[in-house]
Every structure is written in C-alpha cells, then in structure tokens.
Amino acid sequence: xxxxxxxxxxxxxxxxxxxxxxxxxxxxxxxxxxxxxGVVDKADKESLTVKPxxxxxxxxxxxxxxxxxxxxxTVLSPQKxxxxxxxxxxxxxxxxxxxGQAVAVIYAEAGKEGLxxxxxxxxxxx
Numbered sequence: 418x419x420x421x422x423x424x425x426x427x428x429x430x431x432x433x434x435x436x437x438x439x440x441x442x443x444x445x446x447x448x449x450x451x452x453x454x455g456v457v458d459k460a461d462k463e464s465l466t467v468k469p470x471x472x473x474x475x476x477x478x479x480x481x482x483x484x485x486x487x488x489x490x491t492v493l494s495p496q497k498x499x500x501x502x503x504x505x506x507x508x509x510x511x512x513x514x515x516x517g518q519a520v521a522v523i524y525a526e527a528g529k530e531g532l533x534x535x536x537x538x539x540x541x542x543x
Contacts, residue, residue: 448525450535453480457539460514465490465534467522480532482524484511488534492541506538515542 453469458479460466466481484490491506492513514520519540527533 448527448533450523450525451532452521452523454521455519457514457516457518457520459516460511462511465511465514465520465522465537467520482522482532482534483530484534485530489536490514490534490539491537492539494541509539514539518542 453467455467455469455476458466458468462484464481464483466479468476468479471477490509490511492509494505494507496503496505520537522537523535524532525535
C-alpha cells in the first residue's frame with residue numbers, strides 16, 4: 418500500500434489535483450484531467466468503479482469511469498533483483514480486478530463520453 422501511496426503522491430506533486438479538475442477548461446473540447454486514489458468497488462470490460470479517499474482519509478462517494486480501447490490498466494508487480502526491490506507493472510485485464518484492491522487512477526472528463534480512464538495502477542490482490 419505504501420508503494421501505491423508513493424505513486425499517487427508523485428502524481429500529485431506533478432500538479433494534478435486530487436479527485437478533481439487540474440486545469441480550467443479553455444474550450445469546449447479540452448478534456449479536464451483528474452486523479453483518484455482509493456479502492457476498486459467493481460470492474461468489468463466497460464467500466465471501473467472506484468471508491469476514492471478524500472484528503473481526510475475517509476471514503477467518498479463511488480465514481481464510475483468508462484474504460485476505452487486506450488485505457489491502460491496495470492498491476493503493480495514488485496520484483497526482487499539481487500538485494501534491490503524493483504517496481505514493475507504488468508498489463509491487466511479489468512476483469513481481473515476485485516473489490517477492495519488499492520488503486521490509483523488518472524482520468525479525464527471527455528464531454529459526452531463522461532469520465533474516461535487514462536491509466537489505472539492497481540496493487541496486486543492478496
């Protein structure tokens with residue numbers, strides 16, 4: 418969980434806001450980037466529902482994000498190489514995800530398409 422939190426912190430440091438818009442809309446066609454960190458509520462081939470954690474650490478209302486052909490879902494797969502821990506990611510099928518898995522998501526509001534997953538990193542199920 419600590420590694421996932423580190424990933425989310427890195428995303429936030431790069432200037433993307435927490436569970437909200439990071440940019441003012443410049444025009445009607447400009448997508449708005451956002452991030453969420455929390456747990457998977459449910460997932461299938463078309464959508465990913467996430468229960469995000471707020472700044473106070475409490476779970477907020479679940480959000481449903483659309484999965485498209487360009488959405489990237491990976492599972493964090495730490496590997497031991499010698500005496501070093503190397504963080505790797507393997508591509509995952511959204512159907513592999515289970516409720517309660519820790520997740521960090523970068524998504525965009527894409528007009529009529531709604532909220533679309535750009536990238537999701539999920540901690541391996543225990």
